[in-house]
Amino acid sequence: MRIGILNSGGDCPGLNAVIHGVVGAADELGWEVIGFKDGFEGLLPPGDYIVLKPHDTVGILKLGGTILGTTNKGHFAAKVGKGDIAEVPPEVVAKAKRTLDQLEIRALVIVGGDGSLTTALQLYREGWPVIGVPKTIDNDLQATAMTFGFDSAVSTVVDGLDRLHTTAESHKRVMVLEVMGRHAGWIALWGGIAGGASVILLPEIPFDMQKVAAHIGERDARGEHSTLVVVAEGASLPEGDIVTVASNEGGEVRLGGIGEEVAHRIEQLTGKETRACTLGHLQRGGAPTALDRILGTRFGVMAVKLAEEGRFGRMVSYQAYHVDSVPIEEAVNKLRVVEPEGEMVQVARAIGISLGD
């Protein structure tokens, strides 16, 4: 028995833990694992892949990124423009399938986010033996309570806020930290609460700059002269605009810049010196936390179990401290965003954090 694995979409801490889990569990069953390079592109003839034995995965748990490479572009990109979905052309699918058949791959583990899982679903419907593993630092897939990479990203946000805290205090400044979170503000909310932010601005909760400024003013009046503000990259300005850097050459629009914009408006409204900082891809790189290594390993082991049971077209999922699986079709195109009245938002409000509303 031979199975394949590929990573697709943006990278994320913990991808190598999934590879480690898949290779370890497959080897225990006497199976061989083929790792395709650079996402689905590695399936295109003549095939770009490596055979993965347990000794090839020694020491990779602690590595960020993925030893296989990945891409969110190329022949298999499912998401184009603003959330539109593109079908992979039949001739591309047919070429890739020939590679799969020639290598006698009996199951293909696809580790990816919403876009890549949409491609996985198309391939499954065309008869491929596909198993999905969810991946996104944004933690915004409805069908799984948690994805690996999120905890590592939040840890980076907390580290960033801890550093900004001391410089903000020294200068009695407002520091605005822009963090990732395209559609969902989980990274901003969790990172902001854990890192001691006083204002957290999310895509899900429209904010008012006057209210943000008033909150900072009240803090100032009671002697708290520095303030940490966290803003998710996907949050909209009060006039309803998301802030973008550029379109992503056929892919999703590239977000970025809201931190600077919010900082500028705070300075104008409060008269307090304000600086912005963007964490960007620092949140995606570096060593995964222990939690992400464990979650990635568990996901990899479950993917092999699904292959063993012949349960294709399913995606590994995590619910109530338990790793299980759901049909991929139930998982794609359903985002889990922050509920404005949810428990985490209530916790933030309860400790005096302003959501800007």
Ligand code: F6P
């Ligand atoms: O979806 C994950 C994510 O990290 C988003 O938070 C961010 O907007 C996007 O990927 C960045 O993508 P890229 O690496 O292609 O710029």
